[in-house]
Amino acid sequence: MSLLDGLNPEQRAAAEHTQGPVMIIAGAGSGKTRTLTYRIAHLLEIGADPFRILALTFTNKAAKEMKDRITQLVGPAARSLWMGTFHSIFAKILRAEADHLGYQKTFGIYDTDESKSLIKKIVKDFNLDPKQYKESKVLYRISMAKNSLISAEYYAENGAFLEEDTRMRMPETGRIFLEYSNRMKQASVMDFDDLLFNTNVLFRDFPEVLLKYQKRFQYIMVDEYQDTNYAQYLIVKKLAAGHKNICVVGDDSQSIYSFRGANIQNILNFQHDYPEAVKFKLEQNYRSTKHIVQLSNSIIEHNKDRIPKEIWTDNEEGPKVHILQSASDVEEGTTVAHQIFQVRMNRQAHPKDFAVLYRINSQSKAIEDALRKLNIPYRIYGGLSFYRRKEIKDILGYFRWVVNPRDEEALLRCINNPARGIGETTLNRLRLLGALSGGGTWEGMEWLRNGSMLTPGREGFDPAKDAAWLANLGVPAEAFSSPEALLRYQQAVAGSINSSTQAKLFALMDTILSLNARFYQTDAFEMANQIWKASGLAFEYKQEETPESESRMNNVEELLNAVKTFCEEDPMMVDEETGELIAIEGVVTLDRFLQDVALLTDQDEKKEEADADKVTLMTVHAAKGLEFPYVFVVGCEENLFPAAQSLNTREEVEEERRLFYVAVTRAEKDLWLSYANRRMRWGETDFCEPSRFLLELNTTHLENPEILQKNPFAGIDFEDSDQEWKMRSGGKSFGQGNGSYGNRPGNGGRSSSFGGQNSGLRSHSGNGSGYGGDNTRGNSLGKPDFYVPKPKPDLQSGRFKKLSDLNAMPMPPAGSTGGNGASSGDFKPGQRVRHAKFGAGTIKSIEGEGANCKLIVAFDAPGVGEKTLLTKFAKVEVIG
Numbered sequence: 001m002s003l004l005d006g007l008n009p010e011q012r013a014a015a016e017h018t019q020g021p022v023m024i025i026a027g028a029g030s031g032k033t034r035t036l037t038y039r040i041a042h043l044l045e046i047g048a049d050p051f052r053i054l055a056l057t058f059t060n061k062a063a064k065e066m067k068d069r070i071t072q073l074v075g076p077a078a079r080s081l082w083m084g085t086f087h088s089i090f091a092k093i094l095r096a097e098a099d100h101l102g103y104q105k106t107f108g109i110y111d112t113d114e115s116k117s118l119i120k121k122i123v124k125d126f127n128l129d130p131k132q133y134k135e136s137k138v139l140y141r142i143s144m145a146k147n148s149l150i151s152a153e154y155y156a157e158n159g160a161f162l163e164e165d166t167r168m169r170m171p172e173t174g175r176i177f178l179e180y181s182n183r184m185k186q187a188s189v190m191d192f193d194d195l196l197f198n199t200n201v202l203f204r205d206f207p208e209v210l211l212k213y214q215k216r217f218q219y220i221m222v223d224e225y226q227d228t229n230y231a232q233y234l235i236v237k238k239l240a241a242g243h244k245n246i247c248v249v250g251d252d253s254q255s256i257y258s259f260r261g262a263n264i265q266n267i268l269n270f271q272h273d274y275p276e277a278v279k280f281k282l283e284q285n286y287r288s289t290k291h292i293v294q295l296s297n298s299i300i301e302h303n304k305d306r307i308p309k310e311i312w313t314d315n316e317e318g319p320k321v322h323i324l325q326s327a328s329d330v331e332e333g334t335t336v337a338h339q340i341f342q343v344r345m346n347r348q349a350h351p352k353d354f355a356v357l358y359r360i361n362s363q364s365k366a367i368e369d370a371l372r373k374l375n376i377p378y379r380i381y382g383g384l385s386f387y388r389r390k391e392i393k394d395i396l397g398y399f400r401w402v403v404n405p406r407d408e409e410a411l412l413r414c415i416n417n418p419a420r421g422i423g424e425t426t427l428n429r430l431r432l433l434g435a436l437s438g439g440g441t442w443e444g445m446e447w448l449r450n451g452s453m454l455t456p457g458r459e460g461f462d463p464a465k466d467a468a469w470l471a472n473l474g475v476p477a478e479a480f481s482s483p484e485a486l487l488r489y490q491q492a493v494a495g496s497i498n499s500s501t502q503a504k505l506f507a508l509m510d511t512i513l514s515l516n517a518r519f520y521q522t523d524a525f526e527m528a529n530q531i532w533k534a535s536g537l538a539f540e541y542k543q544e545e546t547p548e549s550e551s552r553m554n555n556v557e558e559l560l561n562a563v564k565t566f567c568e569e570d571p572m573m574v575d576e577e578t579g580e581l582i583a584i585e586g587v588v589t590l591d592r593f594l595q596d597v598a599l600l601t602d603q604d605e606k607k608e609e610a611d612a613d614k615v616t617l618m619t620v621h622a623a624k625g626l627e628f629p630y631v632f633v634v635g636c637e638e639n640l641f642p643a644a645q646s647l648n649t650r651e652e653v654e655e656e657r658r659l660f661y662v663a664v665t666r667a668e669k670d671l672w673l674s675y676a677n678r679r680m681r682w683g684e685t686d687f688c689e690p691s692r693f694l695l696e697l698n699t700t701h702l703e704n705p706e707i708l709q710k711n712p713f714a715g716i717d718f719e720d721s722d723q724e725w726k727m728r729s730g731g732k733s734f735g736q737g738n739g740s741y742g743n744r745p746g747n748g749g750r751s752s753s754f755g756g757q758n759s760g761l762r763s764h765s766g767n768g769s770g771y772g773g774d775n776t777r778g779n780s781l782g783k784p785d786f787y788v789p790k791p792k793p794d795l796q797s798g799r800f801k802k803l804s805d806l807n808a809m810p811m812p813p814a815g816s817t818g819g820n821g822a823s824s825g826d827f828k829p830g831q832r833v834r835h836a837k838f839g840a841g842t843i844k845s846i847e848g849e850g851a852n853c854k855l856i857v858a859f860d861a862p863g864v865g866e867k868t869l870l871t872k873f874a875k876v877e878v879i880g
Contacts, residue, residue, distance in 0.1 A: 003038065003041060003042060003045055003073060003074075004016065004038055004042060006038075007031075007034070007035065007038055008031075008284060010280060010281065010282050010283070010284070011031055011034070011035040011038070011282060013280055014035055014039065014280035014282070015035055015038045015039040015042050016042065017278055017280070018039075018042070018043055018046070018048075018219070018245070019245060020244060020245065020276060020277070020278065021240075021244055021245075021246050021247075021270075021274035021276060021277035021278070022246070022247040022248070022277060022278050022279075022280070023225075023247075023248050023267075023270045023271065023277050023278070023279045023280070024036075024247065024248070024249040024250075024279075024280045024281075024282065025250070025251060025252070025279065025280070025281045025282065025307055025309060026249055026250065026251055026282040027251060027253070027281075027282060027283050027285060027309055027311040028251065028253070028254065028285065028287065028288075028296065028311065028661075028662075028665035029285040029286050029287025029288055029293075029311075029313075029627070029665065030282035030283065030284055030285055030286065030311070031282060031284075031286055032223075032249055032250075032251070032282065033062065033065075033066065033223070035249070035282060036055075036066065036221060036223060036247075036249050037066045037069050037070055037073075038073070039221070039247065040053060040055060040066070040070055040078075040081070040083075040221065041069075041070045041073040041074050041078075043219055044070070044074045044077050044078065045074055048218070048219060049218070050077050050078065050079075050080040050081045051080055051082070051216070052216055052217060052218040052219065053081050053082060053083075053217070053218070053219045053221075054082040054083075054089070054217040054219070054220045054221070054239070055081060055082065055083040055084075055220075055221045055222075055223070056084070056085070056086050056089060056220075056221070056222045056223065056236070057083070057084065057085055057223045057224070058085060058086070058223065058224045058227060059085060059625075060084065060085055060088065060599065060600060062223065062625075063083050063084045063085060063088075066083065067079070067081060067083050082217070085599060086195075086196065086232050086235075087192055087195045087196070087599050088595075088596075088599045090195050090196060090199040090235070091109065091195050091595055091599060093199060093202070093213065094107075094190075094195065094198055094199060094202065095107070095595075097202055097206070097209055100202060100205075100206050100209065101198055101201065101202060102185070103185075103188050103190075104188040104404065106188075106403050106404055106591045107188045107189055107190055107404070108187070108188065108189040108190070108400050108403070108404050108407045108410070108594070108598075109189065109190055109191070109192070109195070109594075109595065109598035109599070110184070110189050110190070110191045110192075110409065111191075111192075111598065112139070112192075113388075113393075114191075114409040115139055115180075115191050116135040116136060116139055117135075117409055118180060118183060118184070118408070118409060119135040119138050119139055119142075119176065119180060120135045122176050122179050122180060122183070123135065123138070123176065125179075125469050125470075125472060126172065126175065126176065126179075126469050126472065127469075127472040128172055128176075132169055132170065133170055133172065133173075133176070137168075137170065138170065138173055138176055138177075141165070141170075141173050141177070142173075142176075142177050142180060142193075143193050143261075144261055145161075145177070146193035146194065146196070146197045146231070147193055147196065147197075147229045147230060147231050147260075147261035148230055148231075148261070149197065149200055149230060149231055149234070151181075151197075152174075152177045152178045152180070152181035152182075153178065155173075155174050155177050155178075156174035156175060156177060156178045157174075158174075159870065161173075161174060162174060179469075183408065183440065186406070186438070186439060186440055187404070187406045187407055187408045187409075187440055188404055188406055188407070189404070189407055189408075189409075193231075196229075196231035196232060196235065197231060199231075199235055200231055200234055200235060203235065203238050203239075210238060210239075211242075213239055214238070214239055214241060214242030214243075215242060217239055217240075217242070217243070218243050218245060219243070219245045219247075220236065220239055220240050220243075220245065220246045220247070221246075221247045221248075221249070222236055222246070222247070222248045222249065222250075223249050223250070224249070224250050225248035225249060225250035225266060225267050225270070226250040226251060226252050226254060226255035226262070226264055226266070226267040227250070227255065227257050227262045228262060228263070228266050229260065229261035229262050229263060230261065230263060231261075233263070233266045237273065244274070246274070248267065248270060250267050252264060252267050252268060252305075252306055252307050253300045253303075253306060253309075253658055253661055254624065254658060254661070254662050254665075255267070255655070255658055256620075256621060256624065256655060256658050256659045256662055257621070258655055264305060264655075267307075268305060268306075268307065281309050283309050283310060283311050283312060284311075284312060284313065284314070285311050285312065285313040285315070286313070286315070287313075287315075287627055287665070287668055288313065288315065288318075288665065288667055288668055288669075289313070289315050289316055289317060289318025289319075289668075289669060289670075290313055290315060290316065290317045290318060291317060291318050291319065291320050291321060291701040292318065292321065292664065292665070292667050292668075292671050292701075293311055293312065293313045293315075294698065294700075294701050295321050295664065295671075295697060295698060295701040295702075296311065296661055296664045296665050297310065297311055297698075298696070298697055298698035298701070299657060299660060299661045299664060299693060299696065299697065300657065300658070300661045302657060302696050303654045303657055303658065304650070304654070305651070305654055318669060318670065319669075319670055319703065320701055320702055320703040321671045321672070321673060321697075321701055321702055321703065322670075322671070322672045322673070322702075322703050322704065323672075323673055323674075323675075323694065323702060323703070323704050323705070323707045323708060324336070324339070324632075324672055324673065324674035324675070325674075325675060325676075325677070325690075325707045326674065326675070326676045326677070327676065327677050327678065328676055328677070328678050328679065328680070329363075329366045329635075329676045329678075329679040329680060330366050330369075330680075331676065332366060332634055332635075332674055332675075332676045333366030333367045333368075333369060333370035333371075334370045334373075335674070336356060336367060336370065336632050336634060336672070336674060337367070337370035337371050337373070337374050337376060338370075338374070339632070339672060340354050340371070340374075340376060340615060340630075340632075341374050341376065343630060343670070344376075349629065349630065350613050351376060351377050351378070351613050351614050351615045352612065352613045352614060352615070352616070353628060353629040353630055354615045354616070354628060354629075354630045354631075354632070355615070355616045355617075355618065355623065355626070355628040355630070355631050355632070355666060356615065356616070356617050356618075356631075356632045356634060357618060357619070357620050357623050357631060357632065357633045357634070357663050357666065358617075358618075358619060358620070358633075358634050358635050359619065359620060359635055359640055359641040359643060359659075360619065360635075360640075360643075361619060363634060363635050364380060364617050367617055367634065368380075368617065371615060376615055377612075377613065377614040377615065378614050378615040378616070378617055379612060379614040379615070379616060379617070380617050380618070381616050381617065381618035381622055381623075382618065382619075382622050386555070386558070387597060387600060389555055391537075391541075391552040391555050391556055392555055392556070392559055393413070394413065394414070394417060394537060395531070395532060395535065395537060395556055395559060396559075396594070396597065397409075397410045397413040397414045397417075398410070398414050398531050398532075398535045398537075399528065399531060399590055399593075399594055400594060401414050401512060402512055402515040402516050402519055402527075402531055402590070403516070403519060403590060403591045403594060405442050405512055405513070405516060406439075406440060406442050406443070408440045408441060408442070411440075411441050411442055412427070412441065414535070415427070415441075415508065417537075418535075418536045418537060418539075418540040420504050420508065420536075421501065421504060422501060422504060422505065426497055426501055426505075427441065429444070429493050429494075429496060429497055430444035430445055430448065430497075430505075431444055432444065432470065432475065432490075432493050433445075433447040433448060433490055433493055433494060434446075434447065435470055436470065436475075436479075436486060436489070436490055437490075445505055445509055447490065447494065448494050448497060448502065448505065449502075449505075449506055449509065451491075451494075475489070476489070511534055515527070515530060515531060515534060518530075519589060519590050519591070520587075520589060521587065522587065522589070522590075523567060523587050523588065523589075524563050524566065524567050524587075524588050524589055524590040524592065524593045525560070525563045525564045525567050527589070527590045528559075528560055528563045528590060528593075529560065532556065532560065537556075538556075541553050541556075563590075563593055566588065566592075566593050566596060567588045567593075616628065620633075620659050620660075620662055620663045621659070623662065623663065623666050624662050626666060627666055627667075627668055628666055628667065628668065629667075629668045629669045629670070630667070630668075630669060630670050630671075631663075631664075631666050631667035631670075631671050631672070632671075632672045632674060633660075633663045633664065633671070633672070633673050633674065634674045634675075635674070635675065635676070635679075636660075636673050636674060636675040636690065636691040636693065636694050637675045637676065637679070637688040637689065637690060637691055638688065638689040638690070638691055638692060639688075640679070640688070640691075641656070641659075641660065641691050641693070642656035642657070642660075642691065642692070642693070643656060656693075657693060660691075660693045673694060675688065675690045675691065675694065676688055690708055694708055695708060826871075826878070827843055827846060827853075827855060827871070827876075827878070828843065828846075829843050829844065829845055829846060830842065830843060831843045831878055831880070832878070832879050832880035833855075833857060833876045833877065833878055833879060834876070834877050834879045835857070835859070835867075835869070835876050838857075838859045838861065838864050838867060839859060839860060839861045839864070840859070840860050840861075840879065841857040841858055841859035841860055841864075841867075842857065842858050843855055843856070843857055844856045844857065844858050844866065853870070853871040854868050854869065854870055854871070855868070855869045855871060855876065856868050857869060857876075
């Protein structure tokens, strides 16, 4: 009996085709993971070396389940596969090659909270307004830049980004980005985006390293290829350039993460990248009933950017899809709760069989209230995870500090926790001592103890230039006048820390250094116990004797159990001599556990929580990859689903439609689509129209289609060649108007230039809201009479549509003029022009042409004088 006998013909054909580029288009519920699993098992069965197979996924959970299943099929050889998330695999490579990039092999990995904390400190150090420079907004800009392979140096020097940041009232973003990168490098830490960015830098700057991994990975497989961003796409493309045995699996109809940088064109253009690629389509759905499958087909067929496919199923016909209409959002919650109650009674269903899906997190309140009234248990998917609890972050902070004493965020979290009498004033002085030599707080502690830093500061550090922000903390200008003056100032700062405080600091340093010296030779579990006791936290929790402290103790015990389990599971590591992924022999050290924890994604939750017998409430983005017997999709209203800020271009609307498709295809047995006639927003009652997506449905598969009114959007289309909505009859364009939905409080105005909101975003793992954590929306306007055109983002305007190839970084794409400014042919010397800021003036001369055209203009206004303007950015109009 063949290993592949359990696959259907299409799945088997895809699994057996092992040579050359392969694209597997897998519809919802079509057995995508099963096919990929059996394909890898088949490769091993026919003799492929597991060390030379690279399989990339988006969650650790998916990787573990696939590896476990492959092990069952072919035995222990599966343990040697290079299989994991993009971030975990490339973190392994970066640790093995850390010396090339100037990092320690034990570099730390910051999560979003730690990155935000660092940005908050930089904003404070630069004396900027924290309300204007919200760390979530700044981090979003930084994250999207890195995922577009734009370095901090290039960002800070590029006028287009400055113009865009100024428009967003954050003109100092480039300087913050640069300082953020410098401090991260000094502390030998990376964030999630750095794992992709630095892998690209490694392969660009060290071709011998790229060649090594090209030779190693004979077979490359990528799951969920439609969700890859530019950084991931380029890494995969470079690695596959060797053997070209690349297999990508995905569904263009489920590409819903553009706000994280994902680019649907990666999968749509795969055959352009690899003209010889063979394409397989998995179109048989094993999940849903016929009515649900055929209804979902009727949704996605309205998209133009898609790979044609017709999903079908042999499952039962099932009930038709139900449309629920409610008078208000409160009534909608009550209606959904009563439906769940009735189905449970009539079909003997369990609470865990139900899911309620919504577009944004704030919609859950009405559902929660109604479920509580009926005593129906529920859970909010993506709530506070185990590893984000304070006591867990505290002890993990100590683990990180021991492994890397220069980890600034870990140090600041732990240095006075539990309380040691080391106050904010002392910490500021330590930061000063370190910063004046190009280091951090740990280097300041070294300076205090030794009169100099033991570890090198930032390469090429110039305190007068690179630490000028310290003037905001009261450092006098004369301290920078000479090396001797700087030394005297540092000595004065050190002398201002009293002897008793110094003694506490030195004792703590001794503890950290003593543990650090042992951790390479000590089992991770034993080291974790030693740190737990040495930290003082164990003593503090025991002394409190409260229910809260007991709960904290239990959670820490659970963490130590996790360390023990990790040590016993025989994890894999990169052999630094051969570069092969091998089972660890001997001591499993604590830094490996920390990497494993740092790379957990939102879906890598504890199994007992996932199996809890409760109704699941979650955003549609968070639901991707999951399935439930009974699904309710609520808030199916225009300007909510689709979201109002995603109505400006056809591409945006098509992604919203794909998101709706994802919601519908989560259902196995029965599906309800719900909308309300009015909804409370910002204390006002909005009157709502049913979503255009409801009105696009094939009514053959609806139980009660008469509920839906005539489509108010009939006849509206989006033409490929333009950026304005137009009527099919006559093609009349609608201009801009005053119907800006996005300017309500809490929304931050129109969507940001990266395609998401102006709020924080976890680009490496997400938070389930779909828009980076901002769960608010403005007022619905009912039937829109027009749509405000929104320029498509591009690199040269600071908006990251076109992405420069890393080989040419930091130069923008060749042949691109960028921006929307006028060309050199529009201007002549002597012309009168008007500038939006400087007023009227006369062109004196013109330099350059095309993208480099500059105007030298003498402006009339007193004090303005002569200015040199780059035409592609300057907003100048000819007036005479």
